[in-house]
Amino acid sequence: MDGSGAALVRRTLPVVEPKAGEVLVEVAGCGLCHTDLSFLYQGVRTRQAPPLVLGHEISGVVTAIGAGVDAALFNTPVVIPAVLPCGECDLCRAGRRSICRSQVMPGNDRHGGFASHVVLPARYFCPVPAEVLRTHELWELSVVADAVSTPFTAIKRSGLATGELAVCIGVGGIGVYGVQVAAAAGARVIALDISDTKLEQASTAGAHTTLNLKGLDIKDVRKQVRGLAEKLGAGPHCWKIFEMSGTKAGQETAYALLGFGATLAVVGFTMDKVEICLSNLMAYDAVAQGNWGADPLDYPDLLQWIGAGRLTVRPYVERHALSEINQVFDDAHHGRLLKRAVMV
Numbered sequence: 001m002d003g004s005g006a007a008l009v010r011r012t013l014p015v016v017e018p019k020a021g022e023v024l025v026e027v028a029g030c031g032l033c034h035t036d037l038s039f040l041y042q043g044v045r046t047r048q049a050p051p052l053v054l055g056h057e058i059s060g061v062v063t064a065i066g067a068g069v070d071a072a073l074f075n076t077p078v079v080i081p082a083v084l085p086c087g088e089c090d091l092c093r094a095g096r097r098s099i100c101r102s103q104v105m106p107g108n109d110r111h112g113g114f115a116s117h118v119v120l121p122a123r124y125f126c127p128v129p130a131e132v133l134r135t136h137e138l139w140e141l142s143v144v145a146d147a148v149s150t151p152f153t154a155i156k157r158s159g160l161a162t163g164e165l166a167v168c169i170g171v172g173g174i175g176v177y178g179v180q181v182a183a184a185a186g187a188r189v190i191a192l193d194i195s196d197t198k199l200e201q202a203s204t205a206g207a208h209t210t211l212n213l214k215g216l217d218i219k220d221v222r223k224q225v226r227g228l229a230e231k232l233g234a235g236p237h238c239w240k241i242f243e244m245s246g247t248k249a250g251q252e253t254a255y256a257l258l259g260f261g262a263t264l265a266v267v268g269f270t271m272d273k274v275e276i277c278l279s280n281l282m283a284y285d286a287v288a289q290g291n292w293g294a295d296p297l298d299y300p301d302l303l304q305w306i307g308a309g310r311l312t313v314r315p316y317v318e319r320h321a322l323s324e325i326n327q328v329f330d331d332a333h334h335g336r337l338l339k340r341a342v343m344v
């Protein structure tokens with residue numbers, strides 16, 4: 001990305017030797033995220049000024065290690081968390097790793113994964129267990145870095161428990177994993193979207209019921225979701241609502257669904273602003289939360305869920321050659337992709 005908003009260009013960059021604590025990774029796959037689109041199309045600034053290689057959803061094999069890195073990482077298949085904390089600061093020590101102010105986000109703080117190789121700090125890399133590679137190829141697991149782990153952390157933080165109602169709004173690239181994680185956590189899951197195809201996919205992923213929001217006004221939506229919740233045997237209170245569309249309409253819907261004791265988790269990202277009555281949080285004794293990426297310490301659990309067959313990424317990713325990246329960005333920008341695009 002050169003910062004002008006123009007298409008991505010292919011460049012040959014010098015090979016960088018990993019410094020102390022860093023490793024060189026041969027990229028197996030790098031997923032395309034909404035955040036990449038906002039960098040390219042919506043003028044959201046990357047923390048390192050362009051020209052910059054985007055891409056923060058990376059899996060690959062470690063091919064060189066810098067000083068002080070555990071030698072066991074050499075030649076190991078890894079998933080690279082989208083947010084790499086320093087591990088030393090006050091926030092990290094307080095367990096708030098995902099907001100570490102010295103964090104490194106590939107494709108934002110420095111060159112990312114839409115490349116043949118990437119050099120990054122290795123401290124929180126997550127080695128991929130052998131049993132996961134029996135059902136998945138390494139490139140597919142790139143989406144664990146963000147698309148799967150971000151809703152995983154949101155759901156974990158919301159305290160979603162067996163039998164509770166999870167309302168998943170926007171069940172595309174990220175939302176479909178949110179649905180899977182919520183269902184695997186034992187919740188009753190309602191998927192909301194404006195695309196029948198995405199809703200069908202959400203059903204396959206474990207949603208117990210779905211609702212197409214197209215043409216419905218907010219009152220209809222509230223009424224219908226209440227009816228569906230009742231049918232699923234969930235009460236009208238303490239819903240866990242996950243906004244994963246990253247759209248203004250999705251956020252408005254999510255907020256309008258707040259009721260007594262509800263939790264609203266903002267997982268999707270948009271620059272658009274919404275007008276809300278913030279006092280509803282107080283009136284409903286409700287909670288609104290957000291999470292910047294995921295806690296790297298959640299990744300081993302997540303990979304274990306995949307290894308044990310509780311979660312799968314394979315049906316929801318599609319492989320593209322890195323040379324097609326501009327077409328894939330354009331398709332993603334115009335909502336033409338059903339599955340998460342992984343550049344290989």
Ligand SMILES: [Zn+2]
Nearest residue numbers: 033034035146
């Ligand atoms: Zn992302």
Ligand SMILES: [Zn+2]
Nearest residue numbers: 086089092100
């Ligand atoms: Zn830190």
